[in-house]
Amino acid sequence: MTRTHTTRSxxxxxxxxxxxxxxxxxxxxxxxxxxxxxxxxxVTPLDELADQHVERLVTFPLDVSDRSAVMATVDKAVAxxxxxxxxxxxxxxxxxxxxxxxxxxxxRAHLDTNFFGALWVAQAVxxxxxxxxxxxxxxxxxxxxxxxxxxxxxxxxxKSALDSMSEAxxxxxxxxxxxxxxxxxGSYATELFTRGTTATTANDAYADLRAQLAEMWAExxxxxxxxxxxxxxxxxxxxxxxxxxxxxSASYDMVQDMLAARATELRRWEQLSRRAGAA
Numbered sequence: 001m002t003r004t005h006t007t008r009s010x011x012x013x014x015x016x017x018x019x020x021x022x023x024x025x026x027x028x029x030x031x032x033x034x035x036x037x038x039x040x041x042x043v044t045p046l047d048e049l050a051d052q053h054v055e056r057l058v059t060f061p062l063d064v065s066d067r068s069a070v071m072a073t074v075d076k077a078v079a080x081x082x083x084x085x086x087x088x089x090x091x092x093x094x095x096x097x098x099x100x101x102x103x104x105x106x107x108r109a110h111l112d113t114n115f116f117g118a119l120w121v122a123q124a125v126x127x128x129x130x131x132x133x134x135x136x137x138x139x140x141x142x143x144x145x146x147x148x149x150x151x152x153x154x155x156x157x158x159k160s161a162l163d164s165m166s167e168a169x170x171x172x173x174x175x176x177x178x179x180x181x182x183x184x185x186g187s188y189a190t191e192l193f194t195r196g197t198t199a200t201t202a203n204d205a206y207a208d209l210r211a212q213l214a215e216m217w218a219e220x221x222x223x224x225x226x227x228x229x230x231x232x233x234x235x236x237x238x239x240x241x242x243x244x245x246x247x248x249s250a251s252y253d254m255v256q257d258m259l260a261a262r263a264t265e266l267r268r269w270e271q272l273s274r275r276a277g278a279a
Contacts, residue, residue: 020190064117097200186251
């Protein structure tokens with residue numbers, strides 16, 4: 001049943017809404033007077049928030065790797081409030097381990113959620129947004145999507161694929177009045193690296209590298225996800241939003257450094273590249 005409201009508020013669909021960045025975005029949208037459809041594999045952490053925002057927060061359990069469930073849930077979401085204005089493709093997990101260590105099951109399950117899950121959500125919402133002639137899809141990627149890094153290679157691979165898919169999506173749906181923004185957060189103080197993590201069985205051959213990485217990451221101080229939420233609210237309100245946005249000051253600096261290093265490498269081998277063909 002469609003729920004009616006006397007004042008015009010935006011309707012959000014947030015996947016992975018029960019914790020971390022998804023929870024922060026959900027709370028921020030509600031605080032701004034908007035309505036939210038929140039989904040997660042387990043939505044019970046949202047029960048108290050739903051009680052505080054009766055008729056403005058509706059939750060549906062959803063595993064985004066299940067395409068048919070995604071299609072049905074998006075249809076229910078549209079039926080609930082009559083439309084969708086902001087779609088936050090946030091659901092995801094973390095696979096930690098060297099590439100050699102990952103099992104086929106781990107690799108496929110990871111990409112089923114982090115890449116294919118986002119694809120299924122995009123496929124499900126675009127017909128509705130096209131029919132209404134508007135909408136904004138926020139794809140939650142990663143500041144590390146521009147390149148691989150030891151022990152998080154499959155996570156970066158999934159996010160890199162998501163970035164490329166999202167750039168194509170933006171070109172395809174722009175004529176219909178639909179906007180796409182790729183959000184690239186750095187590390188935030190969420191449960192992604194605890195409850196949201198699948199770890200490989202460690203191979204002793206990588207013990208020294210693991211120790212080096214642990215020492216490097218021990219010094220990091222992650223911001224709270226609530227610090228990113230106001231920025232995402234602002235982006236969702238923009239008539240001409242960014243196509244790509246890094247979230248976090250330290251993350252911005254690291255992305256700048258990575259891009260500079262890649263440009264330096266490109267220039268270093270320019271002559272070799274040009275020898276491969278003049279046209």
